[in-house]
Amino acid sequence: MENQRSIESDLGYLLTRAGMLVVRATNEALAPLELRTRSYTALSLACDRPDGVPQRQVAADMGLDPSQLVAIIDELEQRKLVARTPDPNDRRNKLIVATAAGRDLCAVAARRSAEVTERYFGSVDPAALDQMREMLGQAVFPDTDRILR
Amino acid sequence: MENQRSIESDLGYLLTRAGMLVVRATNEALAPLELRTRSYTALSLACDRPDGVPQRQVAADMGLDPSQLVAIIDELEQRKLVARTPDPNDRRNKLIVATAAGRDLCAVAARRSAEVTERYFGSVDPAALDQMREMLGQAVFPDTDRILR
DNA sequence: TATTGTTATACTCTATAACTATA
DNA sequence: TATAGTTATAGAGTATAACAATA
Numbered sequence: 001m002e003n004q005r006s007i008e009s010d011l012g013y014l015l016t017r018a019g020m021l022v023v024r025a026t027n028e029a030l031a032p033l034e035l036r037t038r039s040y041t042a043l044s045l046a047c048d049r050p051d052g053v054p055q056r057q058v059a060a061d062m063g064l065d066p067s068q069l070v071a072i073i074d075e076l077e078q079r080k081l082v083a084r085t086p087d088p089n090d091r092r093n094k095l096i097v098a099t100a101a102g103r104d105l106c107a108v109a110a111r112r113s114a115e116v117t118e119r120y121f122g123s124v125d126p127a128a129l130d131q132m133r134e135m136l137g138q139a140v141f142p143d144t145d146r147i148l149r
Numbered sequence: 150m151e152n153q154r155s156i157e158s159d160l161g162y163l164l165t166r167a168g169m170l171v172v173r174a175t176n177e178a179l180a181p182l183e184l185r186t187r188s189y190t191a192l193s194l195a196c197d198r199p200d201g202v203p204q205r206q207v208a209a210d211m212g213l214d215p216s217q218l219v220a221i222i223d224e225l226e227q228r229k230l231v232a233r234t235p236d237p238n239d240r241r242n243k244l245i246v247a248t249a250a251g252r253d254l255c256a257v258a259a260r261r262s263a264e265v266t267e268r269y270f271g272s273v274d275p276a277a278l279d280q281m282r283e284m285l286g287q288a289v290f291p292d293t294d295r296i297l298r
Numbered sequence: 299t300a301t302t303g304t305t306a307t308a309c310t311c312t313a314t315a316a317c318t319a320t321a
Numbered sequence: 322t323a324t325a326g327t328t329a330t331a332g333a334g335t336a337t338a339a340c341a342a343t344a
Contacts, residue, residue, distance in 0.1 A: 007193040008210070011266050011278065012171040014285035016186070019168030020212050021289060022161040024312090037165070038334085044156040056302060061157070063169050065336070070304060084303095092302040092343045117160050120288040129160065132281050136163035139269040140170060173335090187311085205325055214313070219327060233326095241320045241325040 022116060029112040033105060034079075038062075040109045042072050043098065046082050047106045052095030054087065063140075081105060171265060178261040182254060183228075187211075189258045191221050192247065195231050196255045201244030203236065212289075230254060 026037045045058050059066040076082045081102035087093035156162050175186045194207050208215040225231045230251035236242035
């Protein structure tokens with residue numbers, strides 16, 4: 001990893017550029033649903049846990065400060081896509097729970113999001129893609145035993 | 150690519166998270182040099198072409214609108230790390246040329262940047278890393294014959 | 299004391315439109 | 322008329338500090 005011919009073969013540069021590309025394309029693809037990449041990701045994380053997930057956990061999963069989640073969840077809640085429900089075990093927590101409407105919209109959004117990924121990575125070997133997911137997962141969530149897919 | 154267990158195995162999500170991580174860590178690593186990921190990337194692109202590169206080309210390579218480059222190049226120019234030199238062939242162009250000081254600082258920054266990449270991806274198989282670079286390069290620069298490394 | 303969600307604030311990045319000088 | 326660089330502006334994302342309620 002020592003020598004590189006130019007910044008254009010630098011992994012950090014490529015990751016940043018690819019991330020920008022995907023976020024932009026996903027924002028466009030989700031615009032008709034009045035979702036952005038951010039709000040879709042938060043909604044999706046709520047849909048992954050039917051019993052609800054503390055707001056702080058959503059922030060951690062998104063790599064954001066908890067304060068940045070407030071407005072995102074506010075909007076999803078106003079649209080009745082999620083609810084902030086009190087956690088009976090710890091009243092400091094607010095569990096973010098997806099509503100039926102939230103799950104329905106998330107399913108539509110997930111399809112559109114997958115089309116974006118397909119556009120950029122559809123032509124490459126699925127095994128190589130899985131390997132990339134694994135590498136990125138290790139970088140983003142270290143010391144986690146992850147079973148992808 | 151159709152079904153996925155959760156957003157956490159979604160390639161777009163992983164790319165975005167990994168990109169955030171690398172940009173943040175690189176910003177920290179470059180802070181002592183008074184560079185950020187953005188200004189380092191622009192400087193590096195200038196260093197890659199000793200004869201200079203039109204400002205518009207730097208913007209394209211970074212995936213930015215040309216207007217977003219103005220302030221970045223302004224700062225590099227004030228610090229005498231690059232110069233805006235007139236293009237004799239087309240006086241609309243300003244060729245961004247790295248100075249000797251710019252090349253020196255870029256070399257230091259490149260080492261620090263590589264340490265960041267090493268931190269997140271140092272433990273994975275170099276061949277798999279090359280394959281990831283190839284996949285990302287294809288996504289970011291399609292219809293380009295690229296020889297990486 | 300420590301933690302969850304929240305408010306507030308400042309800064310950086312993103313996205314567009316319009317202007318100027320050159321072609 | 323088209324293109325390179327620039328200015329201006331609004332909106333989205335990032336980074337911190339501090340506060341109330343709860344543990």
